[in-house]
Amino acid sequence: MDRNRYKIDTILAHLSENGGIKDPFGSSHMPIYQTATFDLKKQGDNPYDYTRSGNPTRESLENLLSKVCSGVGAVLTHTGLGSIALLFESFLRVNDHILVDKDTYGGTFRLLKYYRDRMNITLHFVDFLDLEKVENKLKSNPISIVLIESPTNPGLKILDLQQVGLLTKKYKTIFAVDNSLATFVSQRPLELGADISLFSTTKYVSGHGAVIGGAIVSNNKNLLKEIKYTANAQGRSQNPMDVHTISLGIPTLPIRLKAHQDSALKLATWLENHPRVKRVVYPGLKSHPQYETAKKQMSYFNGVLTVDFESEELALRVVEETILFSEKCSFGTADSRIESPGKISHASFTSDELREIGINPETLRISVGLEDIDDLIDDLKGIIGE
Numbered sequence: 001m002d003r004n005r006y007k008i009d010t011i012l013a014h015l016s017e018n019g020g021i022k023d024p025f026g027s028s029h030m031p032i033y034q035t036a037t038f039d040l041k042k043q044g045d046n047p048y049d050y051t052r053s054g055n056p057t058r059e060s061l062e063n064l065l066s067k068v069c070s071g072v073g074a075v076l077t078h079t080g081l082g083s084i085a086l087l088f089e090s091f092l093r094v095n096d097h098i099l100v101d102k103d104t105y106g107g108t109f110r111l112l113k114y115y116r117d118r119m120n121i122t123l124h125f126v127d128f129l130d131l132e133k134v135e136n137k138l139k140s141n142p143i144s145i146v147l148i149e150s151p152t153n154p155g156l157k158i159l160d161l162q163q164v165g166l167l168t169k170k171y172k173t174i175f176a177v178d179n180s181l182a183t184f185v186s187q188r189p190l191e192l193g194a195d196i197s198l199f200s201t202t203k204y205v206s207g208h209g210a211v212i213g214g215a216i217v218s219n220n221k222n223l224l225k226e227i228k229y230t231a232n233a234q235g236r237s238q239n240p241m242d243v244h245t246i247s248l249g250i251p252t253l254p255i256r257l258k259a260h261q262d263s264a265l266k267l268a269t270w271l272e273n274h275p276r277v278k279r280v281v282y283p284g285l286k287s288h289p290q291y292e293t294a295k296k297q298m299s300y301f302n303g304v305l306t307v308d309f310e311s312e313e314l315a316l317r318v319v320e321e322t323i324l325f326s327e328k329c330s331f332g333t334a335d336s337r338i339e340s341p342g343k344i345s346h347a348s349f350t351s352d353e354l355r356e357i358g359i360n361p362e363t364l365r366i367s368v369g370l371e372d373i374d375d376l377i378d379d380l381k382g383i384i385g386e
């Protein structure tokens, strides 16, 4: 099926016609090739020998993701963070410099410190909304990798991927985008100037909170070759059972994103007008400082928002008393979730580092699920009032 002719919803509904199922029997859903090895004498043209190196189940989903991300190939890893580690392991050398945004997923931040301490990597943090600062950093340091998220987690800043892409091209640096929050349905970094798009499949992509996984996709054959080599050398590939579980969520991803977004916008609008709320950050609100950039590069705003309540006490009470928003980390599931970022997902940040990216003690991150939106709003009304 032609990616140019059909919209992404149509492509994802037809996994088998899109290289998403590799099976000689015409299976209508991807079979699980649960095997460690393949018989070298029986395989004919079959290129598989050992599941760490290659497996039809994994390759099916890799083919599909590569196609819908506009890449030339993909590697599925056992976790999302595993994809980020694979990026670093593929391209970082001792004494290298990395440039990242100040607002970075907590696990990525911890991983960056890990490489800093073990490989003498210099970490440069900058606010990527300030492109002049980004350019100065690129000009005056031998940066080998630029890694950013958009939207950022948890600050929900929207970074202009096209503008950053122009700079990384100019300074010949590898440009990688963590697309976990937006997903390839909403935003395709490789079409906007990135060399590498990577993401956790744990969140929206699988969508049911049943599995952990990650993917890394590139549109550059040389980069991809290095990534594949490293994945095999380090044994980072995902097992077929988990790949299969992730594939179950893929056809419904567009319609889920739409539902998450519609509810999130209603909730964000209600909260924004509530007297006991100081601030709501949601890329789909006109009040979001980068609303125009978000509209330009994303087709869905998804279901994650951050809310500053009038006080830390009230924020804590909301987490304590809500019935429908469970206190669990992660996002992108059918059930709504709520968390205090400093306590769970960004526990590796100091309170000063959190403040700098707009996360205060009274800030909660909310992932709006697929419940009826009136039930969700009523639940919060019972705690903070009309």
Ligand SMILES: *Cc1c(COP(=O)(O)O)cnc(C)c1O
Binding pocket: 079, 080, 081, 082, 105, 107, 108, 149, 153, 178, 180, 181, 199, 200, 201, 202, 203, 212, 213, 214
């Ligand atoms: C969750 C997340 C990751 C890590 O993915 P895991 O599957 O949990 O390892 C990386 N980046 C972002 C932005 C995330 O939200």
